Amino acid sequence: MRSYEAAVIGLGGMGSAILAHLAARGTHVVGLEQYGPAHALGASHGGSRIIRQAYYEHPAYVPLLLRAYELWDELQRRSGEHLLLRTGGLMVGAPESKVVSGALRSAREHGLVHQLLEASDLRRRFSVLRPLQHEVALYEEQAGLLFPEACVLAHLRWAVEAGAEARFGTQVRSWWETGRGVELELAGGERIQAEQLIVAAGAWLGKTARDAALPLRVERNVLHWFEPLAHREDFAADRFPVYLLEREGTPMLYGFPDLPGQGIKAAFHHSQEYTDLEHLARDVAAEEIAALKHALEGWAPDAVGRHLRSSVCMYTVTPDEHFVIGRHPTHPHVVLAGGFSGHGYKFCAVIGEAVAGLVVDGASPHAIDLFAPQRFVS
């Protein structure tokens, strides 16, 4: 039976980063992925992911984000790939909205460079936008987007160069503690053992770490792409920021500039459509496209030309929408990394570093108490 110091289940955005950081620390590690590299069946696909620092969700995330930016820049240099594009970002809504007030709090608490723009400033600066009279926007220059598939491949390449083994088309059927570590059974019956196991299984976490009894829900979310209707040049990445828009009566809308070969992408954050792996509907209904078009027309009407495509993706949501990162409540040789609740991608690089610290040194170099799995143990 093959033995390792560590084994990682899942090589999506998180698992590929964890594998790379463990290998770079000299750990003898294997990564096990049921599908292929950078596949489109989990949560780490879709051409782009927003990254931002003035974090409306909670100021405690900001130190992690500042480190994530350093690590993404490092990975970009190391891989020679274009991974992170700083376009600037707008957090838009009424002054008291969650997005604006939360982003402002984080920016002020951590001294982040930002501007607060009135609706008239917004219209002047971004002529294709239609803010409502009472809306304001926090603008941060450092915000932008990551190319998720390229990031996964860059982490995998780094991992293998640093000595890791990455196995694709390899599903982990089950695992159990052995007292000295963990034994895993793979599809086809092969068994391997490892001193420590990291479960970074995305929407499959509830199934793969069943006995952690984590209150996770799988939420179906849809991404949409359009060809701009007019003024295409004004949606280019050097002129148009990523944005989050919070408006009464509609789910939060977020979107991206017009990217070469992609068009303009926009989507609702948190559809509240809960499902499970077996029943996930991967087809997109015309009504869903129409609802998104309607919201986008009320914000950037010239963005909404021909519909190009839509794609389904899964959030794994915790009740407090904070992540789950830490030791398994009842299995000391197992580390969990999941429950990223639709906002985890920007953190992949720093979560790779944090989990590698947990595995190799017994402690994360970054504050991750907010994400302790034990918070759900009653």
Ligand SMILES: Cc1cc2nc3c(=O)[nH]c(=O)nc-3n(C[C@H](O)[C@H](O)[C@H](O)COP(=O)(O)OP(=O)(O)OC[C@H]3O[C@@H](n4cnc5c(N)ncnc54)[C@H](O)[C@@H]3O)c2cc1C
């Ligand atoms: C539509 C959408 C938009 C998003 N937008 C943003 C954004 O703009 N900014 C942002 O920061 N975040 C965003 N997110 C969140 C972010 O993409 C996720 O938090 C992140 O991708 C989670 O990565 P993961 O590695 O946990 O999951 P995944 O990428 O799904 O990886 C889990 C992997 O585990 C594998 N696996 C599971 N079980 C097994 C098994 N038994 N054996 C072997 N392999 C297994 C799966 O095949 C999969 O590859 C978005 C998410 C979605 C769905």
